[in-house]
Amino acid sequence: MTTLENLANWFEDKNKVMIALSGGVDSALVAYAAFQKLGNSAIAVTADYKTLSAEELDTAKQICSEIGIQQLLLDYSELENEDFTKNDSNRCFHCRMELGEHLVKLANEHNVDVIVDGTNLDDLGDFRPGIEALKQNGIRSPLVETNFSKSKIRETAKMIGLSVHDKPSNSCLASRIPWGQRVTAEKLIRIEFSETIVKQLTNVKQVRVRDIDGSARIEVEKHMISKFDEMILKQLTEKLKMIGFNSVEVDQEGYKPGKINVIAD
Incomplete structure (x- = not known):
């Protein structure tokens, strides 16, 4: 069984899934695998917030178009969150905590039973307080659970023809x-x-x-x-x-x- 099959099979017992999709290769691969397994029961969500560049938003839309997956846009301003704008070492935690709350609310409205993101094995070695915030909101990471490293993600994305397979990593x-x-x-x-x-x-x-x-x-x-x-x-x-x-x-x-x-x- 290939690693892509493992990733797709992760979604096998899920009824309806929401993927937090940025504009990068990690969440793109998750969205692809979810759509292969669940079809229209997989929905991609992109947060169109103030720290996301227009280029990243365009890429996220392009990814969804390539995959054929439905995309919802979350529109809010994290600049209204004082915990975020004061920009201390917990900035990412506050940002992801707010994103998680918006995702959970949207998931409830669409009867989604699980929300997933593009966190991979390589991310776990860095200082990433945002990952902890998403975890606290019950958001799961299929790439971690099926042992995907960044290099394996890029290799798989290239194999299936995703245009972002070699896109440089970006951050907010x-x-x-x-x-x-x-x-x-x-x-x-x-x-x-x-x-x-x-x-x-x-x-x-x-x-x-x-x-x-x-x-x-x-x-x-x-x-x-x-x-x-x-x-x-x-x-x-x-x-x-x-x-x-x-x-x-x-x-x-x-x-x-x-x-x-x-x-x-």
Whole structure:
């Protein structure tokens, strides 16, 4: 039995399932397997909240279209949640706790008996308070329960033809703001615009623009730093200053997840 069969069979005894689908490969594979087993009794839900970029939302819609699964959109603003906007080390916990509550409410309205997400084995090794929050809301992780690592997910997604099989991992826009610096709509908008500008000018796929007290620190994978020559950097500085940043630099150490998870003074 293949690992994909194991994943699909996980849904065998479920009547109606809701998948929390972002725009990444993990939840896409879960949605695919659920739809293969349950058809229209599997529903995908994407939270269209303020820390999700328009690019991620478009990708989530595209995934559902590829799979053929019904998609519902949850529309709310986590910026109204003071526990979230104060941006301490529990930001992800508060965000996922609120998401979990919205998902449970929606699941009850649609007579869903289980909600699942795209958490995989590799996620368990990181500092991820959000996973604990979802667990507290009864949300299950089929990829963990059927022993899927990130590499196995990508391999399986490629085999079945999901367009996101090689999509770089992403995280919410608030993760670009150091703990202790407040999350605001203004910061999120300029971060999103900046990352789009960097991608357009350099063709680099994995980009983080960290908002450090109003300064933009661009992170890309180390072997991509050479793309930022003097001319590109000049253009980026002009454009990013136009949308509100006061200075621009490229992090010479390269991209590393969770690099700014420290409490700012």
